[in-house]
Ligand code: FES
């Protein structure tokens with residue numbers, strides 16, 4: 001975190017950062033050296049969809065969209081957030097693509113826990129918005145960073161593929 005700050009050499013403790021959160025302009029005064037985007041979302045903005053799983057960038061349960069890219073929010077420092085756009089699962093509730101995805105997850109029974117699933121949905125949404133060929137192999141590869149400990153990855157992939165058809 002400190003390295004990021006030194007690299008930027010622009011923002012200091014007590015400075016204000018500006019960013020977009022689910023389409024709304026937000027400001028935040030940096031008063032702690034070690035805050036991640038995940039803790040900012042959950043603790044300061046009461047957005048609880050992104051979950052703390054491993055805290056090490058290895059499970060994907062904390063994924064959100066940063067500048068339209070699915071990223072692990074536990075690995076993003078607030079020092080790196082200035083002028084960025086962040087979208088959480090809460091911010092997609094009226095989005096047509098997301099609504100189709102959600103319906104497909106329900107139909108395919110592709111969610112067994114409430115823990116990994118918001119990260120899965122964010123990753124799937126991001127894949128649908130990428131200009132890539134969507135098939136079983138490409139989706140499996142894209143979802144490698146999202147761990148499902150109960151073994152229903154195949155259902156998640158099926159739900160995802162149905163939306164892309
Ligand atoms: S909590 Fe962020 S990747 Fe696991």
Ligand code: FES
Pocket residue numbers: 110111112113114115116117147148149150151152
């Ligand atoms: S559905 Fe969440 S860990 Fe498998």
